[in-house]
Amino acid sequence: QYAVIPLVKMFEDFFVNGMRYEPEIKLFVGFPDKAIHFKVLEQYYGRMKTTTLKWSLINEMVDAMFSNQYGLIDRKKLDFYGNDGVCLFKYFVSSNDPQKQFVWAVLGLNFSCFMVITISYIVINFISTKSSSQLSQSKGNDMVKNRNRKMQQKISIIIATDFLCWVPFVIICCLHSLEILDASPWYALFSILILPINSVINPLLYDDTLGIYFSRVFVRTRSVVTAVTSLFEREQEEDNTGANNEVQHAIQLNVTRSQIQADNEIQADNEIQADNEIQADNEIQADNEI
Numbered sequence: 001q002y003a004v005i006p007l008v009k010m011f012e013d014f015f016v017n018g019m020r021y022e023p024e025i026k027l028f029v030g031f032p033d034k035a036i037h038f039k040v041l042e043q044y045y046g047r048m049k050t051t052t053l054k055w056s057l058i059n060e061m062v063d064a065m066f067s068n069q070y071g072l073i074d075r076k077k078l079d080f081y082g083n084d085g086v087c088l089f090k091y092f093v094s095s096n097d098p099q100k101q102f103v104w105a106v107l108g109l110n111f112s113c114f115m116v117i118t119i120s121y122i123v124i125n126f127i128s129t130k131s132s133s134q135l136s137q138s139k140g141n142d143m144v145k146n147r148n149r150k151m152q153q154k155i156s157i158i159i160a161t162d163f164l165c166w167v168p169f170v171i172i173c174c175l176h177s178l179e180i181l182d183a184s185p186w187y188a189l190f191s192i193l194i195l196p197i198n199s200v201i202n203p204l205l206y207d208d209t210l211g212i213y214f215s216r217v218f219v220r221t222r223s224v225v226t227a228v229t230s231l232f233e234r235e236q237e238e239d240n241t242g243a244n245n246e247v248q249h250a251i252q253l254n255v256t257r258s259q260i261q262a263d264n265e266i267q268a269d270n271e272i273q274a275d276n277e278i279q280a281d282n283e284i285q286a287d288n289e290i
Contacts, residue, residue, distance in 0.1 A: 003089065005102075006080035013054050015099060018078040025066070031078045034058065041065075091169075091190065092176045092183050100177065107173060114166050118159055125155045154205050161205075165198035 006015040018031035027040050037058050042048050044065055059075075066073050080090055080099060091107070093100040128148045169190055176183040 006099075012077070012079075014102075015080040016055055016077050017080075017082075017098070019058075020076045020078060022074055025073060028062075037062070089191070091173055092187055093173075095177060095179060104177075107170060111166065111170055114162055118162065121155045121159050125152050128152050128155075158202060158205055161198060161201050165194055169194060 005011060018033045019028065019037075020031055021028045028036070032040075034053055034055075038048070038053060041053075041058070041061050045061065062075075063073070089106075090099065090103060093103045097103075128151055131148055172181075172183050172186070172190075175181045
């Protein structure tokens with residue numbers, strides 16, 4: 001509801017930061033604020049009081065400047081939501097920003113709500129843990145204990161996601177306001193992704209449908225991985241068996257070859273020995289004849 005406040009016309013002097021005129025109006029280039037308008041109007045109308053002008057009075061005086069030649073000129077307000085191309089809440093404010101009180105009030109309210117929610121979840125978690133301990137001592141229903149354990153897990157995840165989304169964001173807002181760092185380039189990232197994702201995650205955590213779906217996906221994925229692993233191991237075993245058979249066949253072939261070679265050598269030796277014996281007998285017979 002507080003997001004509507006910057007759009008209310010009665011608060012435009014607080015939330016409108018400047019005006020954008022048509023390119024033909026050379027006196028007001030870019031997005032002139034009240035200070036620039038005051039200098040131009042003072043040059044045109046003469047000396048004026050240095051009191052803060054209202055936008056309604058500025059518009060009337062500007063229209064009077066150009067009414068004879070141009071008629072009423074068109075302009076667009078550079079309001080609270082128009083400070084960035086994303087057109088969202090202006091979280092990052094400098095120390096001299098006119099809306100810094102409003103921005104820090106909203107950030108403080110959000111951070112207070114975060115602390116209240118966190119404390120509430122911690123209390124619920126404590127009560128659930130205590131209840132589970134009592135059931136464990138009294139050997140209570142396992143279904144109730146499982147339900148309490150799941151609730152504790154959900155609470156822990158919710159607290160963690162809230163913390164990771166809001167606390168770093170508030171810290172960066174402080175550093176930007178203190179001009180320690182320039183967080184303007186991160187504005188779109190935080191406004192479009194970081195903060196909305198917290199609102200998206202919480203409903204999914206409260207519902208068990210997502211958990212059941214991911215459990216089924218996990219079981220199926222594990223089954224596929226197990227099947228692929230088993231197939232790979234079986235193929236590897238077959239490859240190892242084939243390699244072992246080849247090695248065993250090669251060894252057996254080498255043994256057979258060695259045995260054949262040895263038999264051939266023995267046979268050759270026997271033949272040489274027989275030849276030697278025959279030659280010796282022939283020599284003895286020749287000597288006897290002599």
